[in-house]
Amino acid sequence: MRFPSLAELQDRLSAKWTTHPAGVLPMTIAEMDVALAEPVAAALADAIRRSDTGYFGGSQGLGEAFAEFSRDRWGWVVDPNRLKAVTDVGVGAVELLRRLGANRKKVAFSPPVYPPFFDWVREAGGTLAEVPLARDGASWRLDLDALDAAFAGGIAAYILCNPHNPVGRVHRRQELERLVQSARRHGVAIVSDEIHAPLALDPDGFTPLLALDAAADVGYALVSASKGWNLAGLKCAAVVTASSQTAAVVDGFPPDTQWRVGQLGVIGSVAAYRSGAGWLDALIVELRRKRDLLADLIDTELPGVVWDRPEAGYLAWLDCSGVFPQLDARDEFLRAGVALEPGARFGGSAGEFVRLNFATSDDVLEEAVARMSRAVGQRRA
Ligand SMILES: Cc1ncc(COP(=O)(O)O)c(C=O)c1O
Numbered sequence: 001m002r003f004p005s006l007a008e009l010q011d012r013l014s015a016k017w018t019t020h021p022a023g024v025l026p027m028t029i030a031e032m033d034v035a036l037a038e039p040v041a042a043a044l045a046d047a048i049r050r051s052d053t054g055y056f057g058g059s060q061g062l063g064e065a066f067a068e069f070s071r072d073r074w075g076w077v078v079d080p081n082r083l084k085a086v087t088d089v090g091v092g093a094v095e096l097l098r099r100l101g102a103n104r105k106k107v108a109f110s111p112p113v114y115p116p117f118f119d120w121v122r123e124a125g126g127t128l129a130e131v132p133l134a135r136d137g138a139s140w141r142l143d144l145d146a147l148d149a150a151f152a153g154g155i156a157a158y159i160l161c162n163p164h165n166p167v168g169r170v171h172r173r174q175e176l177e178r179l180v181q182s183a184r185r186h187g188v189a190i191v192s193d194e195i196h197a198p199l200a201l202d203p204d205g206f207t208p209l210l211a212l213d214a215a216a217d218v219g220y221a222l223v224s225a226s227k228g229w230n231l232a233g234l235k236c237a238a239v240v241t242a243s244s245q246t247a248a249v250v251d252g253f254p255p256d257t258q259w260r261v262g263q264l265g266v267i268g269s270v271a272a273y274r275s276g277a278g279w280l281d282a283l284i285v286e287l288r289r290k291r292d293l294l295a296d297l298i299d300t301e302l303p304g305v306v307w308d309r310p311e312a313g314y315l316a317w318l319d320c321s322g323v324f325p326q327l328d329a330r331d332e333f334l335r336a337g338v339a340l341e342p343g344a345r346f347g348g349s350a351g352e353f354v355r356l357n358f359a360t361s362d363d364v365l366e367e368a369v370a371r372m373s374r375a376v377g378q379r380r381a
Helices: 038-049 062-074 089-099 116-123 144-151 173-186 244-251 263-275 277-301 329-335 362-380
Strands: 083-086 106-109 127-130 134-136 139-141 155-161 189-193 219-223 237-240 315-319 353-357
Touching: 038 263, 038 277, 062 083, 062 237, 062 263, 062 277, 083 089, 089 116, 089 155, 089 189, 089 219, 089 237, 089 244, 106 116, 106 144, 116 127, 116 155, 144 155, 144 173, 155 173, 173 189, 219 244, 263 277, 277 315, 277 362, 329 353, 329 362
Parallel strands: 106 127, 106 155, 155 189, 189 219
Antiparallel strands: 083 237, 134 139, 219 237, 315 353
16 A cells, blocks of 8 residues: 655646645545556556557446446345446436436435536536435534425435535445335435445445345436546546345446446456455555544644544535634635645535545545644634
């Protein structure tokens, strides 16, 4: 497990490392500053050696590889034939929402949430129905009563973020069971975005939506290796279904959907699912350690910033209202040389929050928090 130095990272051409000038530490976009898993790198290098960079042929064992991974990791049994590759999670979500009648009814989701959820609904011709998460002290959870009430009012689909970006909540099995009961009662489809699932920091705690039998005829899972193994640029994700009724909806995707999937993405994802579990386990140990490091740094250098440790992934959702009352925290930190995602993008009343990506070297993380601490100190001075 190697987290490259700042100089190496600054050679990267990805969005995270090219959006801001070199003097700014980017703790923004959800990419990890990690070296690729060896089995994934080897499979990709081998494909390049063969010049195997044509179109994706439709299967290549992606369904079988995912089914084996999901069974071993979460005990979730997937029929490999019920997995359809798509370009990315966003494309899968928009195609699903279109076919689920988003243009005739509203689509619900729970802010604060990954900002493209707003865009996906609009792209599918839908109207937004925001049902915010409930906040309990520093922690967050689905507001199941509010969701039930919203579902009664004519909702085509609910987009579940499972685990939830940006708050890092791994929804509990009982919560998902209640959500599914509500959805079934009111005829609402659930589109479960499970892109962060491989990064559940306690893998046993994660419940895939479709592992619940009752979800089979209302649920759709969007899965991908792109967060777990850092393959976002390779463009491969998949929609998984568990009943003939939901599979028929996916079968209605335009035929060109398949041709838009990244061939290298499929090759990398198959390698990740088949041979990357050991690397993923080591990554999770590292991310848990970095989460502890960040907790120590916040305690000592950023007192007054309130957060709850994420249960999945590498994103920290920081309430900065105590240190920057009435000010845009993101702008204050940017002036001190640290780029963070502004809370307002995540909807709800999240303007006083910033989201920090801690999947980086300890050196970069320590330097970022030191700069943030200076920003707070300057305001207080
Ligand atoms: C919850 C969630 N869904 C989807 C995505 C993006 O996935 P893709 O690039 O496959 O569309 C992200 C990226 O950060 C995410 O956090």
